[in-house]
Amino acid sequence: MTESNRTIAFIGAGNMSASIIAGLVKSGYAADKIIAANPSTGKLDVLKEKYAINTTQDNNQAVAQADVVVLAVKPQMMADMLNALTVDKASLNKKLFISIAAGIPVARFQQLISQEAAIVRTMPNTPSLLGLGLTGLYAAANVSDADKQFTDTLMSAVGKTVWVESEDGINNITALAGSxxxxxxxxxxxxxxxxxxxxxxxxxxxxxxxxxxxxxxxxxxxxxxxxxxxxxxxxxxxxxxxxxxxxxxxxxxxxxxxxxxxxxxxxxxxxxxxxx
Structure with missing residues (x-):
């Protein structure tokens, strides 16, 4: 699998997801390799019309089809959303999960998804909505270099990136860029x-x-x-x-x-x- 043909599912179709999708399509990423999932159809219809991506109201369908899952729901909704997934754990362990939700540590994601899940936490700031963002990134120990590079490319669609070596560093990025x-x-x-x-x-x-x-x-x-x-x-x-x-x-x-x-x-x- 090459980097450019990974299927990406965005769980949550809010402003940040829309901005990343716009940046990806503008940079030449294949629209048919992008899925957006959201409970209501309003935002999905707009994304489908503007960028010709795939859309669904079924999170399980989106996750099952994806190689990369971008978790873009509100932090307080994350546990309920992940607990509702019925995709088998063995399948989830083969996927890359990228969180753009603030405050949820890797260990908590692995409790909710799988202890073996590959998780990258990101902290984009609001200028990302204009393609002028700064995103901090932290990768769990089991994330491959290829997955790190893919995540960097993904978030570069909305601005510049800075990696931190420890998970605590995400809080520093929050203070220096996110807020x-x-x-x-x-x-x-x-x-x-x-x-x-x-x-x-x-x-x-x-x-x-x-x-x-x-x-x-x-x-x-x-x-x-x-x-x-x-x-x-x-x-x-x-x-x-x-x-x-x-x-x-x-x-x-x-x-x-x-x-x-x-x-x-x-x-x-x-x-x-x-x-x-």
Missing amino acids: APAYFFLFMEGLVKQAEKLGFSADEAKLIVEQVANGSAQMVQQNSDKTITELRQQVTSKGGTTAAAIASFESNNLDSVIQQAVEACINRAEEMAKQM
């Missing part, structure tokens, strides 16, 4: 509020902050020979206006605030994993 878009949005919210206080309209304030954020990200991408610190220093003239603003951030211990936020996110991820 991090909200951190940037929070900072952008603050700037919008200040712009409005200074007399700009809501539309003008949003435009200013949006363009600055987009331009800043592009400068980082297009200056790969420079560190982010170097780029910041280029904007910060000694004794100038930007230096005054940076000094204010530093006097209020911005680094410490960021560290505390990241640690709080990791701690909560660890708590959630124990509840699954």
